[in-house]
Amino acid sequence: xxxxxxxxxxxxxxxxxxxxxxxxAMFRYVGDPVDTMLGQERTVADIERLxxxxxxxxxxxxxxxxxxxxxxxxxxxxxxxxxxxxxxxIAERLPATLELAAVSGVFALGFGIVLGxxxxxxxxxxxxxxxxxxxxxxxxxxxxxxxILLIYVFSVELGWLPSYGRGEVTWVSGWPTGFLTSSGLSxxxxxxxxxxxxxxxxxxxxxxxxxLEVLRTDYIRFARARGLRDRTVHFRHALKNxxxxxxxVTGLQLGSIIAFAIITETVFQWPxxxxxxxxxxxxVDIPVMAxxxxxxxxxxxxxxxxxxxxxxAIDPRLRAEGKAA
Amino acid sequence: MALLGIEGLTVEFxxxxxxxxxxxxxxxxVEPGQIHGLxxxxxxxxxxxxxxxxxxxxxxxxxxxxxxxFRGDAISGLDAKGMRALRGRKISMIFQDPLxxxxxxxxxxxxxxxxxxxHLDLSETEASARAVELIERVGIADPETRAxxxxxxxxxxxxxxxxxxxxxxxxxxxxxxxxxxxxxxxxIQAQILDLIKELARERQVxxxxxxxxxxxIADTTDVVTVMYRGEVVESGPTRExxxxxxxxxxxxxxxxxxxxxxxxxxxxxxxxxxxVTEFRIADLARDWPMPETPRGTPxxxxxxxxxxxQTRRAIxxxxxxxxxxxxxxxxxxxQGEVFGLxxxxxSGKSTLARMIAGLFPSDEGDVRYAGRxxxxxxxxxxxxxxxxxxMIFQDPxxxxxxxxxxDAIVAEPARHHGLFTGSALRQRVAELLDRVxxxxxxxxxxxxxxxxxxxxxxxxxxxxxxxxxxxxxxEPTSxxxxxIQAQILxxxxxxQDHLNLTMLFISHDLPVVRQMxxxxxxxxDGKLVEIAATEDLFAAPxxxxxxxxxxxxxxxxxxxxxxxxxA
Numbered sequence: 001x002x003x004x005x006x007x008x009x010x011x012x013x014x015x016x017x018x019x020x021x022x023x024x025a026m027f028r029y030v031g032d033p034v035d036t037m038l039g040q041e042r043t044v045a046d047i048e049r050l051x052x053x054x055x056x057x058x059x060x061x062x063x064x065x066x067x068x069x070x071x072x073x074x075x076x077x078x079x080x081x082x083x084x085x086x087x088x089x090i091a092e093r094l095p096a097t098l099e100l101a102a103v104s105g106v107f108a109l110g111f112g113i114v115l116g117x118x119x120x121x122x123x124x125x126x127x128x129x130x131x132x133x134x135x136x137x138x139x140x141x142x143x144x145x146x147x148i149l150l151i152y153v154f155s156v157e158l159g160w161l162p163s164y165g166r167g168e169v170t171w172v173s174g175w176p177t178g179f180l181t182s183s184g185l186s187x188x189x190x191x192x193x194x195x196x197x198x199x200x201x202x203x204x205x206x207x208x209x210x211x212l213e214v215l216r217t218d219y220i221r222f223a224r225a226r227g228l229r230d231r232t233v234h235f236r237h238a239l240k241n242x243x244x245x246x247x248x249v250t251g252l253q254l255g256s257i258i259a260f261a262i263i264t265e266t267v268f269q270w271p272x273x274x275x276x277x278x279x280x281x282x283x284v285d286i287p288v289m290a291x292x293x294x295x296x297x298x299x300x301x302x303x304x305x306x307x308x309x310x311x312x313a314i315d316p317r318l319r320a321e322g323k324a325a
Numbered sequence: 326m327a328l329l330g331i332e333g334l335t336v337e338f339x340x341x342x343x344x345x346x347x348x349x350x351x352x353x354x355v356e357p358g359q360i361h362g363l364x365x366x367x368x369x370x371x372x373x374x375x376x377x378x379x380x381x382x383x384x385x386x387x388x389x390x391x392x393x394x395f396r397g398d399a400i401s402g403l404d405a406k407g408m409r410a411l412r413g414r415k416i417s418m419i420f421q422d423p424l425x426x427x428x429x430x431x432x433x434x435x436x437x438x439x440x441x442x443x444h445l446d447l448s449e450t451e452a453s454a455r456a457v458e459l460i461e462r463v464g465i466a467d468p469e470t471r472a473x474x475x476x477x478x479x480x481x482x483x484x485x486x487x488x489x490x491x492x493x494x495x496x497x498x499x500x501x502x503x504x505x506x507x508x509x510x511x512x513i514q515a516q517i518l519d520l521i522k523e524l525a526r527e528r529q530v531x532x533x534x535x536x537x538x539x540x541x542i543a544d545t546t547d548v549v550t551v552m553y554r555g556e557v558v559e560s561g562p563t564r565e566x567x568x569x570x571x572x573x574x575x576x577x578x579x580x581x582x583x584x585x586x587x588x589x590x591x592x593x594x595x596x597x598x599x600x601v602t603e604f605r606i607a608d609l610a611r612d613w614p615m616p617e618t619p620r621g622t623p624x625x626x627x628x629x630x631x632x633x634x635q636t637r638r639a640i641x642x643x644x645x646x647x648x649x650x651x652x653x654x655x656x657x658x659x660q661g662e663v664f665g666l667x668x669x670x671x672s673g674k675s676t677l678a679r680m681i682a683g684l685f686p687s688d689e690g691d692v693r694y695a696g697r698x699x700x701x702x703x704x705x706x707x708x709x710x711x712x713x714x715x716m717i718f719q720d721p722x723x724x725x726x727x728x729x730x731x732d733a734i735v736a737e738p739a740r741h742h743g744l745f746t747g748s749a750l751r752q753r754v755a756e757l758l759d760r761v762x763x764x765x766x767x768x769x770x771x772x773x774x775x776x777x778x779x780x781x782x783x784x785x786x787x788x789x790x791x792x793x794x795x796x797x798x799x800e801p802t803s804x805x806x807x808x809i810q811a812q813i814l815x816x817x818x819x820x821q822d823h824l825n826l827t828m829l830f831i832s833h834d835l836p837v838v839r840q841m842x843x844x845x846x847x848x849x850d851g852k853l854v855e856i857a858a859t860e861d862l863f864a865a866p867x868x869x870x871x872x873x874x875x876x877x878x879x880x881x882x883x884x885x886x887x888x889x890x891x892a
Binding site for chain 1: 379381409410411412413414417418420421422425426427428429430431432439440443444475477488491492494
């Protein structure tokens with residue numbers, strides 16, 4: 001078990017080194033920072049001095065090593081556009097994105113699993129068929145359209161919920177949270193639904209098809225033949241067996257909720273890292289882009305590690321293999 | 326009053342093309358302590374009767390007529406709640422495949438405790454103690470430790486014992502056992518059947534034993550009911566029905582069972598309810614290239630073949646673990662003979678066959694075919710060898726590509742080796758399909774349109790397409806019903822007689838091996854423990870393990886001798 005975790009952590013580190021290389025390469029190959037930093041009135045001597053000061057004359061790997069060393073300490077350099085440390089800017093923005101992702105993740109998982117089970121058990125029922133048909137809309141409509149439709153209905157026409165921003169935030173030990181104020185909570189609802197709707201329908205359809213598969217197995221028939229109640233059969237025996245594939249997909253989806261909140265954040269002007277990234281691209285703010293890339297890859301790697309550990313926690317057969325492998 | 330009585334049971338499955346009657350007007354009774362066998366071929370409706378008793382017929386199927394009574398009370402009309410009160414409490418069920426009937430994610434104790442507490446008013450600790458007691462009673466050693474293990478940590482036979490323990494949780498009066506030993510090795514089968522017999526005798530449980538295996542019926546049951554296409558054709562005490570079958574179907578079924586006690590020339594085929602499809606293998610002999618070597622000289626020489634599978638990977642060599650699947654196998658297969666390989670699952674028979682076929686590389690040793698080594702290079706076995714050998718696999722459902730038309734399937738090997746092209750190839754394929762008894766038109770269909778036996782004929786036609794000299798048959802009939810098995814085995818016998826084919830025939834079924842093979846090798850744990858001429862082996866087995874296997878063969882002493890007379 002320990003060797004399994006160690007091996008996974010090692011692989012994760014390798015992945016991070018490679019993405020770090022890509023992030024670092026952006027500095028070198030997407031424009032010359034010296035050009036950007038020095039104005040029109042520059043001499044060759046100025047350029048040389050700055051190069052020397054910035055360490056740009058060092059060998060490639062020395063520079064990469066320096067970059068990694070600083071990145072590990074959260075130092076991604078200084079934003080070209082805002083002139084502030086990138087780490088600081090991201091730390092400001094990250095809580096907004098994480099809160100949004102958490103809420104929409106819970107929304108997607110909760111509703112997705114419950115509806116998935118319901119549609120699998122009442123496979124022939126009217127309600128299940130209606131839900132399945134509606135879920136097609138969730139899968140096929142693009143995120144920005146859902147966001148705009150929700151804004152139109154609930155903000156413009158009904159006026160129930162705010163159409164942009166994250167409302168009033170309170171600071172809890174250095175973390176700006178929207179969970180504690182009513183305006184913060186109401187501002188979360190629409191973006192969270194927009195961001196989570198696709199994931200929810202995806203999880204629901206996945207849970208449903210896995211459930212249908214499991215309900216056909218011999219051990220479910222044998223559980224019924226032993227006289228177990230339907231509730232026990234469905235929730236104790238069937239559900240747990242559907243979880244391994246569901247966790248795989250959910251893990252990846254949760255990563256993309258955070259990584260690709262960009263569209264939702266743009267539509268709702270949500271002050272998160274996605275919006276920051278979009279602006280960074282517009283202004284070729286390479287330090288911010290590089291930091292974002294690193295942040296997202298750390299998240300994906302972390303989530304995948306958790307997913308792998310969850311497999312083992314759920315399925316005893318993998319424990320044995322973990323030992324053997 | 327009978328423990329369980331079924332009168333006039335009819336089960337229907339509505340389909341788009343009209344109603345399919347799975348069981349028609351069936352009668353059956355079970356007394357306490359009695360084992361009632363329900364026998365018939367696939368599609369006979371025997372499992373449907375089991376499902377009807379449990380109230381587990383999958384919708385849209387339904388009981389259309391008749392009653393099922395338990396101790397005199399009708400249970401066939403009960404609602405879901407009433408049925409649940411009986412299910413598992415008074416009537417329990419054991420399924421065919423022990424590998425899939427247990428939930429893989431819970432320990433044996435968790436599953437037992439859950440079921441015990443559902444039926445009996447016990448606390449968690451009391452239920453847990455009872456669980457351990459049950460595990461012990463079904464003959465699992467060290468029950469306290471084993472209880473906390475997961476199903477995958479048990480072997481197939483042990484899992485079936487756990488399944489039986491689960492079925493016994495609430496001291497049921499009736500147990501419906503649906504093919505309880507079909508997926509198990511003979512030695513495990515004998516143990517499980519003994520356990521079922523013991524339950525019936527000591528606890529006066531009434532057992533319905535559903536099986537397609539006449540040996541199991543003869544060995545275990547008191548009363549037998551023979552079913553054919555949903556109808557009961559004959560019922561009575563086992564000895565009478567097996568010894569003196571009245572109905573023509575029972576006669577044909579019993580005649581088709583391979584006899585363990587005497588070797589017959591061919592399998593007797595008594596067609597009932599459908600004509601036996603003819604095949605004319607002899608016609609193929611016209612242009613068949615006859616082997617150059619005379620009959621009896623060694624064709625295939627297996628010299629010390631060894632295969633190891635790594636079961637634990639580790640960086641340090643000392644910590645790696647290996648399983649030796651085949652351990653220095655050494656034997657020869659002579660021109661024109663059928664060489665049998667018998668052994669229980671995991672004994673390495675299939676691995677050995679695959680190495681001979683060149684599908685697995687061997688770790689050590691060599692195979693010589695007609696004097697030439699087949700290990701000639703890195704790119705697997707040479708083409709001339711591939712053309713000369715063909716294989717027939719066990720599972721007729723997964724060994725044919727479902728997206729290819731049958732004529733393309735049969736033509737593929739010949740096309741690959743460039744033996745025939747164009748119209749000659751088409752003609753060849755049509756002829757092959759015709760000769761195995763499918764008719765040339767079969768080529769236009771897809772595999773799913775055929776039954777298991779017909780698919781196995783397609784496999785044979787495909788194997789014959791390159792005009793091979795050596796055929797490897799890996800359990801070619803173990804997925805088939807006995808009457809179909811007899812037909813397929815007859816085709817194989819004809820191949821040997823008319824085309825002078827040499828065969829390696831792998832089976833776990835000793836009676837079949839006795840009927841098919843000239844010489845037999847017995848495998849145990851990767852080693853060939855005995856090689857002998859078939860009749861010598863059956864008359865006087867030399868190795869302890871062979872004797873052990875022989876003793877487990879179901880005895881069919883009381884079986885009707887019609888088969889002998891007709892042969």
